[in-house]
Amino acid sequence: MAFPCSGCGLCCHHVDRSEVTLPLDRGDGICRYLDCVSNRCRIYTNRPLFCRIDDSFPLFAEKMTLSEFYRVNADVCNWLQNEHSAPTSMRIKLSEK
Ligand code: SF4
Numbered sequence: 001m002a003f004p005c006s007g008c009g010l011c012c013h014h015v016d017r018s019e020v021t022l023p024l025d026r027g028d029g030i031c032r033y034l035d036c037v038s039n040r041c042r043i044y045t046n047r048p049l050f051c052r053i054d055d056s057f058p059l060f061a062e063k064m065t066l067s068e069f070y071r072v073n074a075d076v077c078n079w080l081q082n083e084h085s086a087p088t089s090m091r092i093k094l095s096e097k
């Protein structure tokens with residue numbers, strides 16, 4: 001199982017929204033490593049740990065379950081998508097167990 005990122009790219013366009021990702025800001029909120037033409041990360045295989053939802057879960061495992069961690073992240077994704085009127089087909093829908 002992996003976090004079902006829909007690839008909207010909005011987290012990479014708003015790295016200024018979090019103190020964790022702020023150092024990636026090129027000055028306008030967009031990550032310095034985002035290719036704005038393709039909407040792809042230019043350092044994808046070497047991107048920081050905090051850009052890897054599944055890989056960063058162990059840092060939070062003592063505080064929440066994986067399902068809860070996914071929910072927190074999905075809420076941020078969907079909040080950003082709602083704020084920017086992204087297509088509803090890109091919303092993160094988690095299966096509830
Ligand atoms: S905001 Fe969420 S769905 Fe969009 S690219 Fe980032 S992690 Fe994926």
Ligand code: SF4
Nearest residue numbers: 012031033034041051
């Ligand atoms: S390093 Fe890559 S995945 Fe991380 S915010 Fe920048 S463009 Fe997005």
